[in-house]
Amino acid sequence: MTLHIHTPLIESRPLSLAAGATVRLKLDALQPCGSFKLRGVGHACEIHHGRGARHFVSSSGGNAGLAVAYAGRTLGVPVTVVVPETTTERAKQLLRLEDAKVVVHGSSWQEANELALTLVGAEDAFIHPFDDPLLWAGHASLVDEVAAAGFKPDAVVLSVGGGGLLSGVVQGLQRNGWDDVPVLAVETRGAASLHAAMQAGHTVELPGIASVASSLGAKRVAEQALACTRAHPVHSHVVSDRAALQACERFLLDHRLLVEPACGAALALAYDEQTLASYSRVLVVVCGGATATLEQIQAWLKQAH
Template sequence: EDGAIAPNSVSAMPGPFHINTPLVESVGMSRRLGTTVYLKMESSQPSGSFKIRGIGHLCQQMAMQSNGIVCSSGGNAGMAAAHVARKMGLPATIVVPSSSPPLVVQKLQDLGATVKITGEVWDEANTEALRLTETEGLTYVPPFDHPLLWEGHSTVITEIAASMGRKQKPGAVVVSVGGGGLLCGVAQGLRGLGWEDVPIVTMETVGADCFNAAVKAGTIVTLEAITSEAKCLGAKTVCRKAFQYSQSTEQAIISELVTDQQALHAVETFLDEERVLVELACGAALAAVYSGVIQRLQDEGRLPRPLGYLVVIVCGGSSINREQLANLQKKIPRPT
């Protein structure tokens, strides 16, 4: 049945395209932290990451009568867009930078998407996607900066509330930040439930840290280059809405950095303990527990102790397999 969808014929069932993902307790993380840690397993989404929540929602609203969609992506937004387009019977063009692994290009092609490789970083791929929107009359699907994306991503929080009960709010939520779309969705979801007092701990790797740079500078900053191996965090400028959330006094957003080494260690430990392989960008969030960031924030009085329960959003990622993991293990030097 797969692959039998004719292009340009809109499916009779236009979504939702995401699934309600498992919320599971991590015994290993809970033991380390001394408090219960729940994992929101966005790695289980059909496209491999949380991105399908927002992109599916946006396409339902904007692309039903489209000639096709175009999306710029380091990998995961493109995978979500290609998956949704295939389900809707629409052609998809995904523009990726040359830093995207061949694995991602192959997966996108397997989903029936046309792949264009343009530029070295996402920002350059995005310029080409915007050009194609004008010249080809395609519907532009932004990877992280659009209110409909954030609205779609906010369902990750409403699902957590449904699983745990509205009276049992988390002590904190941990997210990885690239361009800031997931952060905006999480903040919106928490506010929608009246959970503004739940702190959000945002995690980035050194060298892919446009949000942290903006928080420190008090203004939006554009990084000169992406030097981290966590290429899926590789937006050089965070979206304005994410920065605005960081400046708000209504909600505590704590911006933290880890090294590529710490993110890789988290990926390896998570694979050993939870039997799930995620990409380095997701490892940044996992490192909040595995590298002691949450514990340090508690010691500093920036997070309470006891914490209640902690939720780590396991954003997932498609640009990882055993070969890619081995490449990362060669590229990223071990601490001596």
């Protein structure tokens, strides 16, 4: 029994027509806490709980924190989540709905993370938002489910923030013998830390995050994510905030499902007919995001470039 659920794998007729390919969606936006994060976070929390952890500590103003909070409540383990000052009231409200203790600290995730690490006692477990082998092993289950359904794609489209999902999906592709299936890794301009790392040949720290897709906002991508680009065919793509936001609106219309701009980045690529023209069977990971509202997306669109 896992904390995450097996999510639907459906054909998207609107995206298939837009892309000129058969496009299937892995709907991880339907996880109980609203995003794919529960796969890896739930796996990590179950392992630490089994080892006797009495308290979970995390640092995330978004989906990872919500996944830790959900996992802790489900397992009966108290949770403290340290969030930066930029975290929305909605995100803090959702964390408290899951009975998490919310501590606000610092102007960035990095500063929140530094405080979170000081709060970890001898009987506690620290749950990293994206940079942990336990997370990658959990996220890999997404590919296992697609393989079990008998759908082998020509390409996988996914969004990249810190690189946890990319690391897990590559692990899942490799353990299913799908070493030949490329990953199209999508970031928004202003939060493209993987793209910068691939160009430089090593991870680099962005000066800041200049994108509304705040949950793609890791200033430095995980080393494992860059390692995946060397061990597996990974193609980097960067889209504008406007394209990501428009994809969120279009996806809501097409599939009655609201996702946040971080997820909209992958959908923007899938809606672009030129990009997927050379593939016939495409898997798009709809990673989700619980903190988005339609009003916020529409407000961002008015300011977006």
